[in-house]
Amino acid sequence: MKVHYDLKDLPEFRNAILTIGSFDGVHKGHQRILKLVLDLASKENGESIVVTFHPHPRIVLKKEVDKLKLLSSLSEKIFKLEKLGIDHLVVVPFDEAFANQSAEAYIEDYLKAKFQPKHLVIGYDHRFGKDRSGNLASLQEALGRDGTEVHEIPKQEVNSIAISSTKIRKALEEGKISLATELLGETYVLTGKIIRGERIGRDLGFPTANVEVDNSWKLIPKAGIYAVRARVKGKSYEGMMYIGDRPTIEHLKKRTIEVHLFDFTGEIYGEEMMVFIDQFSREDQRFENFEELKSAIALDEINIKKFYAERGQATAHIERPEVAVVILNYNGSHHLEEYLPSVRKTQYENLRIIVVDNCSTDDSAATIKEHFPHVELMLLDKNYGFTGGYAKALMVIDSPYLVLMNSDVRVEPDWLDKAMDLILEDERIAVVQPKILSDKNQEEFEYAGASGGWIDILGYPFARGRIFDSVEKDLGQYDDEQDIFWASGCAFLIRNDAYRKAGGLDPSFFAHLEEIDLCWRLQRLGYSIKVAPKSVVYHLGGGTLSYQSPRKTFLNFRNSLFMVYKNRRGLPLIGNILLRLILDGVAGIKFLLTGKFSDCLAIIKAHFSFYGHIPSLEKRKREEREWIQQGILPSPKNITGLYKGSIVFQYYILGKKFFSKLF
Structure with a gap:
C-alpha cells in the first residue's frame, strides 16, 4: 500500500475505487465497507483508495474533544489498512480551510481533480463542505455526469459501525480484551516510542520499556497487568505490560505504560514499539513494600508465560516461521x-x-x-x-x-x-x-x-x-x-x-x-x-x-569462471578452463562479427580479470572447502x-x- 500525504503530489489513479472516512480502529464494521471497495477494484481492474483525515476532524473543529478516544493512531491505521490489501491511503491534512470549502469546490477541486473515481463508496447521510451542505444527491448529480457510480452504505450498517465502536471502547475501558478483540476482528494495539524511565523495573529484576503512545487522543485500556506481544526492530516478543499510576511508589504517581519483554536483552531506547494486547491478567493494586511488589510481578510473569504456553500448544499447528x-x-x-x-x-x-x-x-x-x-x-x-x-x-x-x-x-x-x-x-x-x-x-x-x-x-x-x-x-x-x-x-x-x-x-x-x-x-x-x-x-x-549491457557480459563470463575455479579441482578444473578459453573465444568472435565490439572486449577483460583474481580465489576456495568439511x-x-x-x-x-x- 502506498501512503500519500501531499495532495499536490498524487499519482494518476487507474479506475479509482474510492471511499472516505475516519475508519478509526478499522474494525469488523469498517472491514465490510472496505471489502466492497476491494471487490469493486477487482471487478473494474482498478485501484482501491481510502481517504482519511489527520488530525481527526473533531480535534480541528473542537467538537466534543473531551470525549474523543481514538481506537487507532495514524500509524496503526496504516498498518491495518495495508494488511487488508488496500492499494492507496491518502492522508488529508485536515484544517479549517479544508473544512470550510464549499461542497462544489470539494467535488470539483478535490474528488474530480485528484481522483476521477469510477466508484465512490460513502456512508449513509454523508455530509461534506461548509455547513455540511453537500449530500448524496449533490454527489450523484456532479459525479454521475462523469460516469462515477456512487454507493451509499445503508443506515442500519452505518449505525451498526457506530455501535461497534462504542462497544469496543467500553470493553477496553473495562479490561474485556477478548470482547474487544472479537469486535475489532484482531488484537488491540498500542504504538509508541520507547523512552527512558526511572529504571524501577530494572531495580526489581524486571527491566521494562517505557512506551510513550504516539497519539495523545488514543484510548488507553483499563489500568492493570496485561499479557502482550510486542514488536520492536522487526522482531516479536512475548511479555507483560503494566498500565497505571504506580500506587506503591507515592512520589512517582503518574500514569505510565511499561512493557517487560520475556527472553530479551539489549538497548531499544528511541525505537518504535507496537504492543498487541492479548489478555487482561489482573487489576492494578497498591503493595505495602517493594518486596511484595516484586513477588506479585514474579507471579504475573509465571501466569502470563503459562497463558502463552497453553495458547502456543493450541495454535502450534498453524504457526509459520518468520x-x-x-x-x-x-x-x-x-x-x-x-x-x-x-x-x-x-x-x-x-x-x-x-x-x-x-x-x-x-x-x-x-x-x-x-x-x-x-x-x-x-x-x-x-x-x-x-x-x-x-x-x-x-x-x-x-x-x-x-x-x-x-x-x-x-x-x-x-x-x-x-x-x-x-x-x-x-x-x-x-x-x-x-x-x-x-x-x-x-x-x-x-x-x-x-x-x-x-x-x-x-x-x-x-x-x-x-x-x-x-x-x-x-x-x-x-x-x-x-x-x-x-x-x-x-x-x-x-x-x-x-x-x-x-x-x-x-x-x-x-x-x-x-x-x-x-x-x-x-x-x-x-x-x-x-x-x-x-x-x-x-x-x-x-x-x-x-x-544487453557489456558490463553484464563482463560479469557473466568472469563470474562463471570464478565459480568453476572455486568448485572444481585438479585435472577436471584445468580441462574446464582450457575449454572455456576456446568457447569464450568463439563467443567473442561471434560478438565481433555482429558488430558488438564492446561485448567482445568485455569477454577479453573478463578472462584477464579472472586470471588476476586467482590468488584471492584460491584463498577463498580453501576457506570454503573447510566450511564444507565441517558442515557437510x-x-x-x-x-x-x-x-x-x-x-x-x-x-x-x-x-x-x-x-x-x-x-
Whole structure:
C-alpha cells in the first residue's frame, strides 16, 4: 500500500475505487465497507483508495474533544489498512480551510481533480463542505455526469459501525480484551516510542520499556497487568505490560505504560514499539513494600508465560516461521513505488520486509519512509555492490528464513506460502525458487531463472524455460516440483542456517551468478535446491543492468569462471578452463562479427580479470572447502541439475533451444 500525504503530489489513479472516512480502529464494521471497495477494484481492474483525515476532524473543529478516544493512531491505521490489501491511503491534512470549502469546490477541486473515481463508496447521510451542505444527491448529480457510480452504505450498517465502536471502547475501558478483540476482528494495539524511565523495573529484576503512545487522543485500556506481544526492530516478543499510576511508589504517581519483554536483552531506547494486547491478567493494586511488589510481578510473569504456553500448544499447528524478504536497492525509487505494493500484499502471516539501501543518491529512502512506513529500512554507509550489499545486510538479519528479492519483482499473494510449504517438507531443502515469469509478457518465462536453473559440465548456466537468449512460453510444461542446480537471486528463499553454514554470498562476484556459486556450495554440503512452480512471481528483468549491457557480459563470463575455479579441482578444473578459453573465444568472435565490439572486449577483460583474481580465489576456495568439511550433512546426496554435456554444442550446433529437447 502506498501512503500519500501531499495532495499536490498524487499519482494518476487507474479506475479509482474510492471511499472516505475516519475508519478509526478499522474494525469488523469498517472491514465490510472496505471489502466492497476491494471487490469493486477487482471487478473494474482498478485501484482501491481510502481517504482519511489527520488530525481527526473533531480535534480541528473542537467538537466534543473531551470525549474523543481514538481506537487507532495514524500509524496503526496504516498498518491495518495495508494488511487488508488496500492499494492507496491518502492522508488529508485536515484544517479549517479544508473544512470550510464549499461542497462544489470539494467535488470539483478535490474528488474530480485528484481522483476521477469510477466508484465512490460513502456512508449513509454523508455530509461534506461548509455547513455540511453537500449530500448524496449533490454527489450523484456532479459525479454521475462523469460516469462515477456512487454507493451509499445503508443506515442500519452505518449505525451498526457506530455501535461497534462504542462497544469496543467500553470493553477496553473495562479490561474485556477478548470482547474487544472479537469486535475489532484482531488484537488491540498500542504504538509508541520507547523512552527512558526511572529504571524501577530494572531495580526489581524486571527491566521494562517505557512506551510513550504516539497519539495523545488514543484510548488507553483499563489500568492493570496485561499479557502482550510486542514488536520492536522487526522482531516479536512475548511479555507483560503494566498500565497505571504506580500506587506503591507515592512520589512517582503518574500514569505510565511499561512493557517487560520475556527472553530479551539489549538497548531499544528511541525505537518504535507496537504492543498487541492479548489478555487482561489482573487489576492494578497498591503493595505495602517493594518486596511484595516484586513477588506479585514474579507471579504475573509465571501466569502470563503459562497463558502463552497453553495458547502456543493450541495454535502450534498453524504457526509459520518468520521470513524476512530482503530487497537490495540502489537508486531504484521508481521500482520500489511500482513493485513494493505487490510484495506488501504477500499473504504469509509471519513476514518482515526489509529494504536495504546501498547508499542511493536518489530519493529511495524518503520513498520508503513516506509511502511504506511499515517496511523496515536498512541504510548502508556506501555502495557495496549487489553481492556485497546483500552479504553485509544478511550478516545481521536473524530471521530463520530469508528471501533475496530484486526490487523489480511482482508477486502473487500466495507465492510465499507455496514456497514455504515446500521448504518445510524436508530440512535438507536449503533453497526454493518460485516459477519466474516475465512482468512484461506474463505468458512467458523470464530470463533470470524461469522454472529452475541447471548448469552444464563447463559451467554455463541455463534454466527450464530459458537457454541463452531463447525464452519459452509458459504452457505448464515445467510445473513439476523437482531438484535443480541453482535458484535465481531475483526471488530466492533460503534457510538462514544453511546460508551461514555455506559461508554466504561471495562479495568478490560484485553482481551476477553469485547465487549459482552459493547453490553449488550448498549442494556440496548435501543440501537440495528445489523449484516450486505453484509459487509464481513476475520479474521485469534488466531493471538495474540491461541484459544487453557489456558490463553484464563482463560479469557473466568472469563470474562463471570464478565459480568453476572455486568448485572444481585438479585435472577436471584445468580441462574446464582450457575449454572455456576456446568457447569464450568463439563467443567473442561471434560478438565481433555482429558488430558488438564492446561485448567482445568485455569477454577479453573478463578472462584477464579472472586470471588476476586467482590468488584471492584460491584463498577463498580453501576457506570454503573447510566450511564444507565441517558442515557437510550425513549421507550427502548426489549433485542435481548438472547437465553432463555441453549446452553450447546442443544449442548452437544441434539447434536444441528448448530445455525439453535436451533429454
